[in-house]
Amino acid sequence: MTADVPTLMLMIVVSSVAMAAALLVLGWGNWRDGLHYWAMSLLVGAAGYVLFLLRGQIADAWSVVWGNTLMSVMFAGLLAAVRNFQGQPMQWPVMLVPPLFMAALMQHFMANYGLRVACASYLLACQTLWVWWTLHARRQSSPGRGAWLLAAGLAVEAAMLLARGSSALASAMEGSSILHGNTVQTLTFMVAFIALLVTSMGFVFMAKDRADETNRRLAGQDALTGVANRRSIIAALERAVASALRQRQFMALMMVDIDHFKHVNDRYGHLAGDQVLRHVVALIQQRIRAQDMVGRYGGEEFLVVLPDTTLQGARALAQQLCDVVQATPCAWEGGHIPVTLSIGVYGGVLAPQDAWDLLIHAADSALYCAKAAGRNRVELAQAQGPFTRPGSALSGTCPTPLS
Structure with a gap:
C-alpha cells in the first residue's frame, strides 16, 4: 500500500x-x-x-x-x-x-x-x-x-x-x-x-x-463566599435526610445568622459586609468535618448540614462557632469589625414523615428564638419524633436558652 x-x-x-x-x-x-x-x-x-x-x-x-x-x-x-x-x-x-x-x-x-x-x-x-x-x-x-x-x-x-x-x-x-x-x-x-x-x-x-x-x-456555588448556594445546600440536605432515614442515623442541622449585619453594611459599607461574610464562612469551614457541608441560605444566613451528628454534638459545635466568631473580629482597613452569631440547631433521629423543609423550619424557628433572646447565642429545636414535643421550636414556644 x-x-x-x-x-x-x-x-x-x-x-x-x-x-x-x-x-x-x-x-x-x-x-x-x-x-x-x-x-x-x-x-x-x-x-x-x-x-x-x-x-x-x-x-x-x-x-x-x-x-x-x-x-x-x-x-x-x-x-x-x-x-x-x-x-x-x-x-x-x-x-x-x-x-x-x-x-x-x-x-x-x-x-x-x-x-x-x-x-x-x-x-x-x-x-x-x-x-x-x-x-x-x-x-x-x-x-x-x-x-x-x-x-x-x-x-x-x-x-x-x-x-x-x-x-x-x-x-x-x-x-x-x-x-x-x-x-x-x-x-x-x-x-x-x-x-x-x-x-x-x-x-x-x-x-x-x-x-x-x-x-x-x-x-452550585455562591460567588461571594465560595460555599454552596441555596439550591446546592438544599440538595445536599435532601440527600443527607434520605441517607439518615435509610440507615436510621442521627442527623443535625444548624441555621447560622450574622447578628446586626445590616448595621455592618450601613456603618462600614457593603464591601466590608462582603468581607464579614467571607470571614465567617472561613471560620465555619475550619471547624466542620469533611462530610459536613455549609451553604449560603440567604443574605447573611448560612445552613450547616451535619450528617451522623447528635443534637448535643451539634450544640457543642454551634457554641464553639459563636465563641470563636466573637473572639475573632473581622479585619478591615487596618481595624476590626466585631461579629457575633445567632444559631438555631436541630438534631435527632429522623422519622419516616420528616422532610428537609421541616428540618429547615425547625432550625429556623430555633434561630428566631436565639434572636429574640438577645442574639449571640445558640437555641435548640428539640423534638421527640421530630417536631411534636411541646416547647419545641416548631410549637411556637422558644426552648430554654443556653446559659
Missing part, C-alpha cells in the same frame, strides 16, 4: 494550519488552558513539513536539520500546552534540550539517511511519551473524555515513530528521500495525520470538559 507522500504532507500542513487557527480563535484571551501553546506548536510542525516538502529545492541543511528540529520544537510545544493546562511551570531550558539534540544529530548524520530517520524517529517518540507521561502523571487535573482521547492519540503517535525508527535501522525503508513513497512512508504520514486530528480534538475536549466542570461548580 503506497500513497503520494507529498500529498499526505500537504494534507498535514493544511490541517495543522486550519486547526491552529481554530484553536487560536477558541482560546483567545484565555491563557490558562494551553490552547495557544497547542496552536503555535501545530504551526511550527506545519513549517517543518513545508521544509520537508521542499527537499531538493532548498539546501539539505534547511530541509533536514531545520525540518526535523522544528518537529522536535512542535512536541516541546505540545508538552508546554499540557503543562500549562495542568498549571505546572514551563521549565523551558529542560523542554528545549531535545530540539537542540535533534539539530546536532541531524547535522552529524546528514550523509546517512537510515540513521538520520532512526535518530529523528526515536527522539520524537521519546518526546511524545514525555507528553503522554505528563498527562498521565497528573490525570486528576485533566479528567474526562478529552484526556483519554489525547492519551490515545499520543500513544498511537509514539508507536508509529518507534516502528519507523526500527524499520529504518533494519533497512526496510527504500530510497534516500523522505518524499519517496513506500509502505512505511505511507503508514507513517497517514498515522501522523490521524494522530494530529485525534490529539488536537482531545485537547479541545479537555478544555471543554474543564469549562463544563467549572460551570457546574459555579452553578
Whole structure:
C-alpha cells in the first residue's frame, strides 16, 4: 500500500494550519488552558513539513536539520500546552534540550539517511511519551473524555515513530528521500495525520470538559463566599435526610445568622459586609468535618448540614462557632469589625414523615428564638419524633436558652 507522500504532507500542513487557527480563535484571551501553546506548536510542525516538502529545492541543511528540529520544537510545544493546562511551570531550558539534540544529530548524520530517520524517529517518540507521561502523571487535573482521547492519540503517535525508527535501522525503508513513497512512508504520514486530528480534538475536549466542570461548580456555588448556594445546600440536605432515614442515623442541622449585619453594611459599607461574610464562612469551614457541608441560605444566613451528628454534638459545635466568631473580629482597613452569631440547631433521629423543609423550619424557628433572646447565642429545636414535643421550636414556644 503506497500513497503520494507529498500529498499526505500537504494534507498535514493544511490541517495543522486550519486547526491552529481554530484553536487560536477558541482560546483567545484565555491563557490558562494551553490552547495557544497547542496552536503555535501545530504551526511550527506545519513549517517543518513545508521544509520537508521542499527537499531538493532548498539546501539539505534547511530541509533536514531545520525540518526535523522544528518537529522536535512542535512536541516541546505540545508538552508546554499540557503543562500549562495542568498549571505546572514551563521549565523551558529542560523542554528545549531535545530540539537542540535533534539539530546536532541531524547535522552529524546528514550523509546517512537510515540513521538520520532512526535518530529523528526515536527522539520524537521519546518526546511524545514525555507528553503522554505528563498527562498521565497528573490525570486528576485533566479528567474526562478529552484526556483519554489525547492519551490515545499520543500513544498511537509514539508507536508509529518507534516502528519507523526500527524499520529504518533494519533497512526496510527504500530510497534516500523522505518524499519517496513506500509502505512505511505511507503508514507513517497517514498515522501522523490521524494522530494530529485525534490529539488536537482531545485537547479541545479537555478544555471543554474543564469549562463544563467549572460551570457546574459555579452553578452550585455562591460567588461571594465560595460555599454552596441555596439550591446546592438544599440538595445536599435532601440527600443527607434520605441517607439518615435509610440507615436510621442521627442527623443535625444548624441555621447560622450574622447578628446586626445590616448595621455592618450601613456603618462600614457593603464591601466590608462582603468581607464579614467571607470571614465567617472561613471560620465555619475550619471547624466542620469533611462530610459536613455549609451553604449560603440567604443574605447573611448560612445552613450547616451535619450528617451522623447528635443534637448535643451539634450544640457543642454551634457554641464553639459563636465563641470563636466573637473572639475573632473581622479585619478591615487596618481595624476590626466585631461579629457575633445567632444559631438555631436541630438534631435527632429522623422519622419516616420528616422532610428537609421541616428540618429547615425547625432550625429556623430555633434561630428566631436565639434572636429574640438577645442574639449571640445558640437555641435548640428539640423534638421527640421530630417536631411534636411541646416547647419545641416548631410549637411556637422558644426552648430554654443556653446559659
